[in-house]
Amino acid sequence: MLARDWYYTQRRQVGLDTAVASIYDVSEDSDVRARQALTMLGVKPSWRIADIGCGNGVLATEAALMGAEVDAIDISPAMIGLAEIYARDRKAKIRTQPAGLLSFAYQPNSYDLIVSEFTLHHLPDFWKAVALSRIFNALKPGANFYLRDMVFVSMPDGVDRDVEGWADFSIKNHGFERESVMTHMRDEYSTFGWVMERMLTETGFTMVAADYHAPLHGTYLLRKPKPDEQI
Ligand SMILES: C[S@@+](CC[C@H](N)C(=O)[O-])C[C@H]1O[C@@H](n2cnc3c(N)ncnc32)[C@H](O)[C@@H]1O
Numbered sequence: 001m002l003a004r005d006w007y008y009t010q011r012r013q014v015g016l017d018t019a020v021a022s023i024y025d026v027s028e029d030s031d032v033r034a035r036q037a038l039t040m041l042g043v044k045p046s047w048r049i050a051d052i053g054c055g056n057g058v059l060a061t062e063a064a065l066m067g068a069e070v071d072a073i074d075i076s077p078a079m080i081g082l083a084e085i086y087a088r089d090r091k092a093k094i095r096t097q098p099a100g101l102l103s104f105a106y107q108p109n110s111y112d113l114i115v116s117e118f119t120l121h122h123l124p125d126f127w128k129a130v131a132l133s134r135i136f137n138a139l140k141p142g143a144n145f146y147l148r149d150m151v152f153v154s155m156p157d158g159v160d161r162d163v164e165g166w167a168d169f170s171i172k173n174h175g176f177e178r179e180s181v182m183t184h185m186r187d188e189y190s191t192f193g194w195v196m197e198r199m200l201t202e203t204g205f206t207m208v209a210a211d212y213h214a215p216l217h218g219t220y221l222l223r224k225p226k227p228d229e230q231i
Pocket residue numbers: 010013014015017020021024052053054055056073074075076079099100101102116117118119122123
C-alpha cells in the first residue's frame with residue numbers, strides 16, 4: 001500500500017510550521033494542559049495510546065508518566081529526536097515512530113486512545129479522510145479519538161474576517177509572527193469545521209463533542225462505535 005506512486009508525499013510539509021512547534025516547545029504549561037486533557041479522556045495505566053504528530057513529545061510523555069504504553073509518532077525525524085530527549089529527561093518510556101498520518105504502522109483494533117493535535121491540517125482534504133480512516137481502523141471498538149486542529153469556523157464568505165481575526169488572536173495571545181500565520185494560510189490545508197465534522201462521521205466515528213473555542217481552533221472528541229452500536 002505504501003509504495004503506491006500516487007500516494008501523497010507527507011514529508012513535503014516537514015519544517016513548515018517549525019515556528020509554531022517551537023512555540024509549543026517553550027509553552028510553560030503545556031505539560032499541565034496535556035495532563036488535564038489525558039485525565040479528561042480517562043487515561044488508565046496499561047492503555048495503549050498513540051499521539052500522531054507528537055511534536056516535542058509533551059503529551060506522549062505525560063501519558064507515559066500516567067502508566068500508558070505510548071507510541072509517539074511524527075513525520076519529522078527532528079521532532080522525534082526532541083520527543084525522545086524530552087521523555088528521557090523525565091524518565092518516561094515512550095516508543096517513537098518516525099512516520100506520518102498516512103504511513104504509521106498499526107495493528108487493527110489495538111489502541112485505547114489516539115490523540116492528534118495541530119497536525120491533520122498538513123494534509124489536503126482527500127488525504128485527511130484517508131488518515132482518519134487509518135486512525136479509525138487502529139482504534140479498539142469503543143475507544144476514543146481526540147482531535148485538535150486549526151479549522152475555519154466561518155462559511156466561505158466570512159473567510160477574510162476569520163483569517164484576520166485569527167492572525168490578531170495568534171499574534172496577541174501566542175506571540176506568533178504574522179508571517180508564520182500567513183504561511184499556514186498559504187501553504188497548509190486547514191479546512192472548514194463543517195467539512196471536518198462530515199469527514200469524521202463519514203469515516204464512521206460517533207461525534208461525542210465538537211468545540212470551536214478560539215478563532216480557527218476546533219476540538220473534537222470522537223468514538224469508534226462497537227459493532228452492536230453501528231446503525
Ligand atoms: C504544530 S506541530 C504540533 C505538535 C504537537 N502535537 C503539539 O500540539 O504541540 C505539528 C506536528 O505535525 C508533524 N507533522 C506534519 N505532517 C505530518 C504528517 N503527515 N504525519 C504526522 N506528523 C506530521 C510536524 O512534524 C509537527 O511535529
